[in-house]
Amino acid sequence: MDIAADLILAGALTVAWLAAGLVADALPGARTARELRRRAGTLTLAVTAGAAMFVAIPVVIWMLPGDSAADSAALLPAVPALIVLTTSVRRLTQVRRGASAFLAAPQTPVPPALRAAAAHPLILVPLQVTGLAALIGLPIAGRLVDVPASNVAGIAITVVGAAVVAIGVRAAMRHSRLSLLALAPIGRSRLRLPVDSR
Numbered sequence: 001m002d003i004a005a006d007l008i009l010a011g012a013l014t015v016a017w018l019a020a021g022l023v024a025d026a027l028p029g030a031r032t033a034r035e036l037r038r039r040a041g042t043l044t045l046a047v048t049a050g051a052a053m054f055v056a057i058p059v060v061i062w063m064l065p066g067d068s069a070a071d072s073a074a075l076l077p078a079v080p081a082l083i084v085l086t087t088s089v090r091r092l093t094q095v096r097r098g099a100s101a102f103l104a105a106p107q108t109p110v111p112p113a114l115r116a117a118a119a120h121p122l123i124l125v126p127l128q129v130t131g132l133a134a135l136i137g138l139p140i141a142g143r144l145v146d147v148p149a150s151n152v153a154g155i156a157i158t159v160v161g162a163a164v165v166a167i168g169v170r171a172a173m174r175h176s177r178l179s180l181l182a183l184a185p186i187g188r189s190r191l192r193l194p195v196d197s198r
Contacts, residue, residue, distance in 0.1 A: 005064060006070040006143070007142050009053075010057075010073040010134070010141030012053055013057065013073075013077065014137070016046060017050045018135065019131075020047050023039060023043045027039050027043060028116075028118040028119035030118070033101075033109075034106035036114065037106075040099060044092060047088075047092075054078065057070050057074050069141050073137030074134075076136055076137040077134040077137060080126050087126065088127060091120055091122055092123055095123070098117065099114065121172050128167050
């Protein structure tokens with residue numbers, strides 16, 4: 001198996017997960033319930049395509065003769081992808097069901113609580129970290145970096161760690177801001193006792 005085939009496989013994996021990360025980032029920005037439902041459906045398709053690539057890579061490697069580095073490149077995003085498939089997909093399904101509740105009135109603005117749920121860090125962070133890890137796997141697939149190389153591995157771990165912290169802090173701050181907006185109407189409403197006119 002040649003380098004071009006490895007790069008094609010790793011590139012397809014990277015494109016699928018980077019696209020999922022971008023769609024997840026835009027998910028809370030939907031203006032109407034119909035748009036939120038459409039974006040959640042698109043994100044589900046992107047996650048499905050990314051998961052399918054994890055199955056396709058070993059199958060293609062098995063079918064084509066020769067050594068391959070694509071399987072080593074796919075190991076990096078495998079761990080965050082498992083988090084996506086176990087936690088993010090469940091939360092994404094809840095967001096899609098919440099948006100589907102407004103099918104009778106699709107132009108309804110997205111309720112603040114549903115927007116906050118769409119911005120939950122457990123949706124955004126694992127998806128973007130998986131895309132980042134897949135992107136870092138491209139030099140491994142291109143055989144520019146040997147996996148056992150400790151210096152490169154240390155640099156890659158440091159870069160990924162810093163990026164994960166930055167992504168996580170950004171997602172948590174946005175979710176916190178949107179959660180406060182969802183609770184703001186509750187804080188404004190006050191219980192008014194009837195005034196005795198006697």
